[in-house]
Amino acid sequence: MWTWFFQLASPRWFYQTANRLLAWLRPLTLVLFLVGLYLGLLFSPADYQQGNTVRIMYVHVPAAYLSMFAYVVMAVSGAIGIIWRMKMAHMVSVSCAPVGAIFTLLALLTGGIWGKPTWGTYWEWDARMTSELILLFLYLGYMALHSAFDDKKTADRAAAILAIVGIVNIPIIHFSVEWWNTLHQGATLSKFEKPSIDADMLKALLTMILAFQLYFFVALLQRIKAEILEREKLSGWVQKLVSD
Amino acid sequence: MAMKPQRKKRLTTILAGIVGVGAIVGLVLYASDQQMNLFITPTEINAGSAPKDRIFRIGGLVKVGSVVRSQTSLQTDFIITDNFADVNVTYDKIMPDLFREGQGVVAMGKMNEQGIFVASSILAKHDEEYKAPEVLDALERAGHPVEKSDKG
Numbered sequence: 001m002w003t004w005f006f007q008l009a010s011p012r013w014f015y016q017t018a019n020r021l022l023a024w025l026r027p028l029t030l031v032l033f034l035v036g037l038y039l040g041l042l043f044s045p046a047d048y049q050q051g052n053t054v055r056i057m058y059v060h061v062p063a064a065y066l067s068m069f070a071y072v073v074m075a076v077s078g079a080i081g082i083i084w085r086m087k088m089a090h091m092v093s094v095s096c097a098p099v100g101a102i103f104t105l106l107a108l109l110t111g112g113i114w115g116k117p118t119w120g121t122y123w124e125w126d127a128r129m130t131s132e133l134i135l136l137f138l139y140l141g142y143m144a145l146h147s148a149f150d151d152k153k154t155a156d157r158a159a160a161i162l163a164i165v166g167i168v169n170i171p172i173i174h175f176s177v178e179w180w181n182t183l184h185q186g187a188t189l190s191k192f193e194k195p196s197i198d199a200d201m202l203k204a205l206l207t208m209i210l211a212f213q214l215y216f217f218v219a220l221l222q223r224i225k226a227e228i229l230e231r232e233k234l235s236g237w238v239q240k241l242v243s244d
Numbered sequence: 245m246a247m248k249p250q251r252k253k254r255l256t257t258i259l260a261g262i263v264g265v266g267a268i269v270g271l272v273l274y275a276s277d278q279q280m281n282l283f284i285t286p287t288e289i290n291a292g293s294a295p296k297d298r299i300f301r302i303g304g305l306v307k308v309g310s311v312v313r314s315q316t317s318l319q320t321d322f323i324i325t326d327n328f329a330d331v332n333v334t335y336d337k338i339m340p341d342l343f344r345e346g347q348g349v350v351a352m353g354k355m356n357e358q359g360i361f362v363a364s365s366i367l368a369k370h371d372e373e374y375k376a377p378e379v380l381d382a383l384e385r386a387g388h389p390v391e392k393s394d395k396g
Contacts, residue, residue: 045376045377046376046377047374047375047376048375048376048377049342049370050342050370054374057374079255079258082254082258083251083254083255083258084251117341118340118341118342118368118370119340119342119367119368119369119370120340120341120342120365120366120367120368121365121367124282124350124367125282126282127280127281127282164258164261164262165261165262165265167262168262168265168266168269172269172273179273179280180277180280180281180282181281181282181283181284181285181303182282183282183350183367183369185369185370185371185372186371186372187372188372188373188374196372196373196374197373197374197375198374198375198376200376201374201376
């Protein structure tokens with residue numbers, strides 16, 4: 001039952017599996033982006049209040065969701081790395097950070113661009129925006145901490161601890177709009193009732209979320225591959241791979 | 245599948261750490277509950293929790309039928325309500341596009357002696373509903389009109 005788990009722990013096996021996955025993940029991501037952009041920019045209607053400004057949602061919502069998803073992957077793989085002393089898990093964790101940081105930055109920027117015409121401000125220190133900004137600082141802190149150590153093992157463990165501690169911020173981001181008075185509106189999709197969104201807008205949004213999700217895996221797998229080559233450069237199979 | 249003792253110990257330490265940090269953060273957030281809110285509501289102002297001589301934010305809905313625009317200047321007078329209490333607000337700058345009766349707004353400013361909130365900035369909130377204009381036309385035909393944006 002645990003064979004897959006130990007196979008996953010082998011950098012060589014992971015590298016080869018990543019290659020096989022990427023072969024069909026890359027074109028699928030591209031197709032989903034094209035369909036999603038068509039649905040979002042042309043097919044879906046404008047909003048009754050916001051007009052065409054609402055289309056920023058098709059980038060903002062997936063980016064914000066993945067900024068949190070990437071963090072959870074980073075923290076969980078960091079924890080697996082610490083508990084099982086598995087170097088492959090640390091490589092996954094380290095590879096998540098820059099990808100997650102970019103999604104966070106994208107969510108903050110598109111949020112500002114969306115906020116100006118609808119709310120009347122780029123930025124307000126409300127709980128949702130502030131906690132998302134803290135998420136960006138957690139990613140940056142993680143990367144800074146990891147690069148501060150010369151020894152990879154120490155760096156992996158120290159950074160993983162930071163990632164694990166920072167996970168308390170994830171529920172805060174999600175529930176901030178419920179717990180406190182915020183400028184940011186409440187959840188549209190992730191609530192127990194029916195999503196309060198037009199059906200055509202929902203189609204576009206879900207397609208874009210899926211496209212971003214797959215793009216995340218593509219970017220993550222490519223970073224992991226680079227990380228494997230870097231760390232295993234002295235091993236026989238990497239030497240052979242490079243010389244071929 | 246039994247875990248090796250030292251792995252189990254590391255797992256427990258991590259879980260205990262998350263619970264501990266979560267409890268600390270939770271208590272800090274709970275203690276600073278009032279500061280975490282971006283704005284206070286008209287009900288809270290009526291209950292006396294409005295700071296005196298200090299800038300603060302109030303949030304609520306623009307009361308339907310309360311908006312009075314000046315003919316000679318940008319000044320707009322309106323009422324912010326949370327359906328339990330009302331606060332009179334005056335503002336003399338350009339309103340955000342989404343400002344309309346029934347809309348959620350956040351106003352920043354000070355209370356004057358007459359109990360009128362003099363706003364220095366107004367932000368429009370929007371809710372989590374996203375609708376197509378056609379749906380609105382249908383609602384209107386069915387006799388449930390919703391106020392419309394001029395941007396449509």
